[in-house]
Amino acid sequence: MWLLLQWIERFKEYVVLILLSIIAFALMSLSDAVHLSHLRGVVIGGVAAVQQVVGSFPNPVGLENENAALRRISLQLMQQALRARQAVIENQQFRQLLQLKDATPYPVKPAEIVGRIGVPGNLLFVLNVGRSDSVLPGMCVLSPDGVVGHIIEVTDHFAVVRSLLHRKTRIAGMLESTRYQGIVVWNDQQELHLEGVSQSYPVDIGDRVVTSPVSTRYPPYLPIGVVQRVQDTPDRLDHVIQLAPLAAFDRLHWVGVVRWRMATELQEIFQQYQDHP
Amino acid sequence: MPIFRTTSSRIELLPAASTDPRLRHLFYAIGVLLLVFVQVALVPLIAIGTAIPNLPLILCVMIALREGQMAGLLYGFVAGLLYDFAALQILGIDALAWMLAAFAAGYFYSESSIDLNLTRPRFLGIVLLAALIQNLIAALFVLHPSNLLAAGDFAIELGGNVLYTVGIAVFPWMIVARRYDR
Numbered sequence: 001m002w003l004l005l006q007w008i009e010r011f012k013e014y015v016v017l018i019l020l021s022i023i024a025f026a027l028m029s030l031s032d033a034v035h036l037s038h039l040r041g042v043v044i045g046g047v048a049a050v051q052q053v054v055g056s057f058p059n060p061v062g063l064e065n066e067n068a069a070l071r072r073i074s075l076q077l078m079q080q081a082l083r084a085r086q087a088v089i090e091n092q093q094f095r096q097l098l099q100l101k102d103a104t105p106y107p108v109k110p111a112e113i114v115g116r117i118g119v120p121g122n123l124l125f126v127l128n129v130g131r132s133d134s135v136l137p138g139m140c141v142l143s144p145d146g147v148v149g150h151i152i153e154v155t156d157h158f159a160v161v162r163s164l165l166h167r168k169t170r171i172a173g174m175l176e177s178t179r180y181q182g183i184v185v186w187n188d189q190q191e192l193h194l195e196g197v198s199q200s201y202p203v204d205i206g207d208r209v210v211t212s213p214v215s216t217r218y219p220p221y222l223p224i225g226v227v228q229r230v231q232d233t234p235d236r237l238d239h240v241i242q243l244a245p246l247a248a249f250d251r252l253h254w255v256g257v258v259r260w261r262m263a264t265e266l267q268e269i270f271q272q273y274q275d276h277p
Numbered sequence: 278m279p280i281f282r283t284t285s286s287r288i289e290l291l292p293a294a295s296t297d298p299r300l301r302h303l304f305y306a307i308g309v310l311l312l313v314f315v316q317v318a319l320v321p322l323i324a325i326g327t328a329i330p331n332l333p334l335i336l337c338v339m340i341a342l343r344e345g346q347m348a349g350l351l352y353g354f355v356a357g358l359l360y361d362f363a364a365l366q367i368l369g370i371d372a373l374a375w376m377l378a379a380f381a382a383g384y385f386y387s388e389s390s391i392d393l394n395l396t397r398p399r400f401l402g403i404v405l406l407a408a409l410i411q412n413l414i415a416a417l418f419v420l421h422p423s424n425l426l427a428a429g430d431f432a433i434e435l436g437g438n439v440l441y442t443v444g445i446a447v448f449p450w451m452i453v454a455r456r457y458d459r
Binding site for chain 1: 314317318319321322326346347350351354358361362363365367368369370372373376377380383
């Protein structure tokens, strides 16, 4: 016994440390006791009262932190608002694309324009679809409003579109109401024209021009543009018909690739008579 | 009335308390109570980011260096328990953490080197060690294994707490050292 007391006296700090540690662990399990929570509530009330008084004094560091936090939240909210606005616009575009899919009897593959090359007269687009999406050169590209152009080059994941606003544009088109045929071209004056419609045929401003059934590249009856101006000159046999393209080229973002190509047999016939008329 | 008074080779916290241990401990008890209240009510208002200093721990370290390991661990335990109670923490965590921190500081206690411990820069080192121990032990209970991804943030907060505590400890250390030099 004496030895034990001597030992406790010698290591009393450690004994007390162990005892208090045991008490601390025991208290951890009592932390949620109801009678303690009432007492804690009273203490917290007192602390809160003091904090309320002291908190009325400005704290430069606290204010600076608060300002920084508010700026951060403001920036996050602005980014969220921008994303939401972008989502609304994209939603509208997707809805239009869905309508396009419903309106066209051909399979349409939605695609995003990921690049613009050149200016009107030489305007090309790059789409985020390619050979892996069964997209091939020659397929035509539509927007919800009208024809955009056709694909001239594909890689595995991208496709290059030659737009209507290109000097090499040659599309067999016709006036929708009268079915008079002509060729849609982008001319040197940087205008879209329907050429080859005889001056003896009546043409009205506002008439829609669509792709012709004899087109080798485009499915028939796809809208191209509307007649904006008709001019007759004595040195020509045909009207000078200026068109306003229906596709909004300045704000195109989502388009549809029409996975349609003329039947090989028909292509061969056309090819044969073009080579040996 | 001066709070600190130097005798020939010793520094005393209170004139009367220097000779009467009961008065000295009464002063410590009042100091701990007051600082715990300040720690709960006022210290959050001077937080820098998430870092807050631990004022009662500084006093507990001073007590441990002046009175020994036993006094240090007892005051550390009581101060931590009061803090747990008032700050709505889980009872016992800070009691354990502060007690062990003060206990560790008590290892530097030596009757012959009380003045040196309190007036030389080593005091700040002892406070740093104690604050580190206190924060690490508290972290053991707070940091859940499933939340280890936040361990980096927690380490920054812990470092901030320790450095802020040492920064605040500079003031009592300077006061004590200055009075001792006179």
